[in-house]
Amino acid sequence: MKTLTINTPVGTFTRKTNTNYTHIVVRNSPRAMKVLEESKTQKMHCSVDKRWVKDRGYAVTYHTSYGAAVNAAKSPYTWDGKTTVVGIYEVAA
Numbered sequence: 792m793k794t795l796t797i798n799t800p801v802g803t804f805t806r807k808t809n810t811n812y813t814h815i816v817v818r819n820s821p822r823a824m825k826v827l828e829e830s831k832t833q834k835m836h837c838s839v840d841k842r843w844v845k846d847r848g849y850a851v852t853y854h855t856s857y858g859a860a861v862n863a864a865k866s867p868y869t870w871d872g873k874t875t876v877v878g879i880y881e882v883a884a
Contacts (some may be wrong), residue, residue, distance in 0.1 A: 814860035822871035824848035
């Protein structure tokens with residue numbers, strides 16, 4: 792298991808994985824930000840909620856190619872239809 796660390800203009804994101812991800816898509820997400828705020832007063836149970844809290848209220852998806860990241864950025868985000876893409880960032884080797 793390796794830990795990926797990706798530095799972006801909105802912060803650093805990490806993920807432990809065995810998958811060879813090459814890019815991430817970072818989105819502003821009103822729903823993820825709301826979960827982050829709620830986490831200060833209540834325990835999170837859903838794994839998606841825990842990930843949003845870990846990622847400080849951003850919705851971050853990991854991809855195995857630049858093309859896959861571009862396609863994901865163009866598509867609606869399943870968990871929050873009101874997201875806006877911050878950017879696509881390369882995973883450092």
